[in-house]
Amino acid sequence: MKSDKRRLYLLEIFGILLGLLWLSPFYLMVVNAFKSKREIFTDVLGLPEEITTDNFVQSFIDLNFVNSLFNSVLITVVSVGIIIFFSSMAGYALARNKSKLSGVLLLIFVAAMLIPFQSVMIPLISLFGSVDMLNRTGLIFMYLGFGSSLSIFLYHGAMTGISKTLDEAATIDGANKLQVFWRIxxxxxxxxxxxxxxxxxxxxxxxxxxxxxxxxxxxxxxPLRMFYFFGQYTKQWHLALAGLTIAIIPVIIFYFFAQKQIIKGVAEGAVK
Incomplete structure (x- = not known):
């Protein structure tokens, strides 16, 4: 019993130390966001001698935060929605059609995950530049292409745990393929x-x-606006860290409202 308790205490101590290690970047970001540029270079780890909010005001203006936030939310939401829409249907089709062609197509999608983006970067930009799609629409279309491989692989794996008898029962009741998929x-x-x-x-x-x-x-x-704080001859760390602190607020709000679905989805998805 004593050895079990000792082991439990050691695991708790290890967990606390690991948690502190993971939280240390956030500590450095938030603490230094309230410091002046001079104080950051003088003492990185310490608390600010005089708390200032000027960094947040200036970084909010320099980031053009409202416009940048709108662009990030628009691109992220639309891209993820389109990826889920098409990848789920593709995973369903590949899982339900047991043929050599479906197996080859799945293998191609899996192999596509191994292709580094840098190897197709220049040809891709040249191609989309020639058809004048170097904008948010073109970016969303590219995200669909790069994000579909892993998504289809995950959906295909999840489909193996769903019995085909559900499809057959719905078909007998008069449902077509789209109705079977979207409603069942x-x-x-x-x-x-x-x-x-x-x-x-x-x-x-x-x-x-x-x-x-x-x-x-x-x-x-x-993320693209954040790069403006780092020039060739100067790096505005005080503004960059304040901008990063502002930038993570939408993500924290999203996680706060969706944490139950996120934890449930990750847990059940891992089991499947």
């Missing part, structure tokens, strides 16, 4: 849909490289 199958895919949504929201919300190649200044997202 898709509601059962809610846990994996939440998982797919989380993975793609994290990726798209924080993505910098692809928007930097596609978007102009008026449609820039928050």
């Amino acid at each position: 199958i898709f509601p059962l895919l809610k846990p994996i849909s939440v998982t797919v949504g989380i993975l793609n929201v994290i990726w798209i919300w924080n993505d910098f490289l692809l928007p930097s190649l596609i978007l102009d200044g008026s449609s820039a997202t928050i």
Whole structure:
């Protein structure tokens, strides 16, 4: 019994230390956001000698935060919605049609996850530039292409746990393929849909490289605007950290309202 309690205490201590390690970047970000530029370089780890909110006001203005937030939310929400819409149908079709062609198509989607973006970056931009789609619409279309592989793979795996007898029973009752999927199958895919949504929201919300190649200044997202604080000869860390603190507030609000669905979706999706 004593050895079990000792082991439990050690695990608790390890968990606390690991939690502090994970929280340390947030501590550094928030604490230094209230410091002046001089004080950041003088003492990074310490608390601010004099708390100032000027950094937040200036970074809010420099980020053009309202416009940048609108662009980030619009691109993220539309992209994730389209990815879930098409990937769920593709995963359903590949799982229900047992043929060599469906197996080859699934293998192609899985293999596409191994292709690094940098290898197709220049040809992709050249192609979309020639058809004048270097804008938010073109960016959303690209996110669909890059995000579908993993999403289809996850949906295909989840479909293997849903009996085909549901399809057959609905078909006997007079439902067509679309009705079977959207009214019977898709509601059962809610846990994996939440998982797919989380993975793609994290990726798209924080993505910098692809928007930097596609978007102009008026449609820039928050990560793209953050780069403006780092010039060739100067780095405005006090404004950048204040901007980062402001930028994570929408994500915290989203998680606060959706935490039950997120935890439930990840847990059930992992079991499936």
